[in-house]
Amino acid sequence: EAQVTQNPRYLITVTGKKLTVTCSQNMNHEYMSWYRQDPGLGLRQIYYSMNVEVTDKGDVPEGYKVSRKEKRNFPLILESPSPNQTSLYFCASSHIGTGGTGELFFGEGSRLTVL
């Protein structure tokens, strides 16, 4: 089954404790990206990657890191989480064709709470 898998789905942590949210896709997609969704602010892009070893900042990259060492994986790293990073996080992926990115497939989301 084609899917984007995020882990963990739910996490409560404390300020400053490094954490990683994993994202894996099984569709051989070139494009992967991370978003956060907050009430009243909608979905905002954090980082995206056009292919292995290629990453770019989105609208809200501060406080986050990503890596794309393998095509299928795109982990989101919070080196020193702060309460303002409490949010619902989504990973997504798509093929890249002549018309740019294609249909975007989303993971189920990871709800992060930073105390």
Added chain:
Amino acid sequence: KQEVTQIPAALSVPEGENLVLNCSFTDSAIYNLQWFRQDPGKGLTSLLLIQSSQREQTSGRLNASLDKSSGRSTLYIAASQPGDSATYLCAVSNNDMRFGAGTRLTVKP
């Protein structure tokens, strides 16, 4: 900077009505536009993707149109059903993706 606006923010209709959701964007230099559905607490599901060279796409009771020059897209839902109740989001792509805030649709039985 690309800005995406969706109107209305919320919509409540009786079952069976045809309805139109609106999406506008400020920069016409896009690769494509997508419409998504999001159920509470869930991820987004892609409904329709319109490439920049296309004018519309159809899937079942859904029809999406794109007027790139005017920066507008509409999602038409025919014969609405209670199961259509969800938040509908549009997003425009130019490698980075910009989302609208969504329209929360409620279809009453």
